[in-house]
Amino acid sequence: MKRLCYSILLAISFLFFVASCTEEQDFSQFNDLRANPILASGLFYLESDEETINSAGALSSFYSREVNFDAFNEQYVAERLLEGVVTYEIDNSTSKELRIIIEFLNDAGQSLDMEIFTVEANLSETVVREVPYGLGGKSIDILTNTSSLRISANNLGDGTSVSSVEDPKIILRSGAQFVFQLQ
DSSP states (O other): OHHHHHHHHHHHHHHHHHHHTOOOOOGGGGGGOOOOOEEEEEEEEEEEEHHHHHHHOTTSEEEEEEEEOOTTOSHHHHHTEEEEEEEEEEEEOSSOOEEEEEEEEOTTSOEEEEEEEEEOSSOSSOEEEEEEESTTSBOHHHHHHOOEEEEEEEEOSOSSOOOSSSSOEEEEEEEEEEEEOOO
């Protein structure tokens, strides 16, 4: 008899527990969800040693290249781009003052934007520049209409001096973070 009472009491407690811990689920909150994913990517990398810079000569260009940039060639992607930040990092252990120019070009080869860096010789630390596009920055249309990047580097110094550090180089790294709207 005791066993029957315990079993009934246990069954009632279990039913009460199940009924009290459940509520009807509301899946309509998915419609209110706003997700803005962030995509990070490298853009380009430039590295040149001092010997190459010296062989180009004083006050001359030692690097020139056009890089394809098809990140936003799909209209669906371009329309959902909210903002972005392009980051440049420069290390220069050469004995040369340098000028680096980065141009954002459209399909017709016209310049939409330009970043110019005058880099001191023998930098002791990395120079970092972040350029925002979108809210509070340059026009987001620059990024969405860019189809290629033109990078050029010029020696503003002489063509003979050599840095005292081992393996002197200029290194330019660039990357970007983009924020998109899903809906």
